[in-house]
Ligand code: ADP
């Protein structure tokens with residue numbers, strides 16, 4: 001009985017009492033299910049992601065950023081579909097009940113929830129050896145309008161919404177012991193491109209968020225759209241700090257095959273100038289063509305254009 005009381009106290013103290021609801025939530029945290037009133041004019045966009053300590057984020061990272069990051073990587077999937085964030089659930093497995101840690105986690109979670117305007121409506125709390133956080137997000141998007149990976153057309157321009165490679169550089173610096181700076185923030189506190197995703201609804205033919213490196217994620221668009229790409233590596237936007245700290249080749253390799261940037265990669269018939277007229281700032285990095293695969297032009301010596309992506313079940317040959 002004691003343990004049950006503790007579990008409910010924990011849920012109430014760190015999660016339930018901070019949750020705020022709009023009219024769409026008929027019943028929030030506290031019952032067997034949450035009840036929501038979805039907008040009948042919209043489709044629901046649903047995505048789930050698990051973050052595991054030591055694999056998706058450093059075990060010793062500030063719990064505030066662990067929480068923000070766990071929520072924002074899921075919210076980024078909503079951004080990539082052009083959806084409006086609405087509700088989310090949180091399944092957390094904790095190795096112990098550390099009040100200071102949970103306080104920071106809760107602060108981070110609700111700060112990111114506020115940024116994205118998304119409401120925590122339920123979850124599950126368990127104990128396990130490994131810290132693991134699973135977040136399911138629900139968003140809404142106008143019927144038939146969602147941005148999909150399929151839809152890129154031969155002749156479309158390929159764009160990204162911001163600099164790439166900074167998060168991988170930030171992780172490298174974190175592992176070297178640095179704890180502050182722009183590159184560190186890019187890794188620890190990625191910003192989901194929600195307003196860009198919404199603006200792209202009318203102008204993009206396909207879209208994906210870049211979680212596993214540009215090449216891997218662009219190749220998902222190509223596979224779904226049955227086409228090929230030519231990328232101009234000289235056009236890929238990189239952060240100045242990244243180039244200064246690590247050199248252009250390393251920065252570019254991280255942009256191509258590093259992870260965790262959470263910028264959007266999309267295709268459109270419109271030119272960069274036409275996008276800008278509509279208030280959409282993006283960088284043209286290539287073109288969609290017939291065939292399969294990705295051809296890179298303007299590669300510097302030492303730049304690796306192999307599509308590596310990320311595969312949890314990859315086992316190197318020994
Ligand atoms: P049940 O046994 O019916 O699954 P739980 O004891 O797991 O219920 O949870 C009680 C209530 O608290 C439920 O409404 C559940 O959604 C909510 N909840 C549990 N853990 C969390 C959490 N980490 N964040 C938000 N809500 C939670």
Ligand code: MG
Nearest residue numbers: 032123124125
């Ligand atoms: Mg439960």
